[in-house]
Amino acid sequence: MFLTQYELSSWYHGGMGYEDPVQLADQLHRLMKRLRHAQAERLAPLGLTPAQERALRMIARSDEPPRMTEIADRLGIVPRSLTTVIDSLEEAGLVHREIDPSNRRAILLSLTDRGAAVRDDLREARRRASEELFAPLSAEDRKTLGDLLALLLDAA
Helix, strand or coil: CCHHHHHHHHHHHHCCCCCHHHHHHHHHHHHHHHHHHHHHHHHHCCCCCCHHHHHHHHHHHHHCEEHHHHHHHHHHHHHHHHHHHHHHHHHHHEEEEEEEEEEEEEEEEEEEEHHHHHHHHHHHHHHHHHHHHHHCCHHHHHHHHHHHHHHHHHHH
16 A cells, blocks of 8 residues: 555654654654754864764773774774774874784874864764754653663663
């Protein structure tokens, strides 16, 4: 059975209920796409791509300088793909590479002073994009959404 244009529109805008997990997945996908787009717009003035921002964030969150392979694992990409991202971050003066003294084949990554300053700008850009996305929700709605997302993440 095919849906009419009206039924399809109603389905996408919540008129058919939330029993169908595909509808929820589609809505979540559209919402994440909107968030990624808003964040990318705010990263552009900083001269960073979303991939560079994610790598910089992973490096910044580490207590000790992480190995490149650790960052690639956390990002779910192959180390070779990360090399291009790190090359650009290093050229921009945001990241410093050094050989791991405990394993000379491994490379450690750390933020430069400039990288630490940009990290703070990144946090603000991400906060503004997220605030804009969740602005229609009340504090109670945000808490409920957070609880539901945590439940789904814990179950995964």
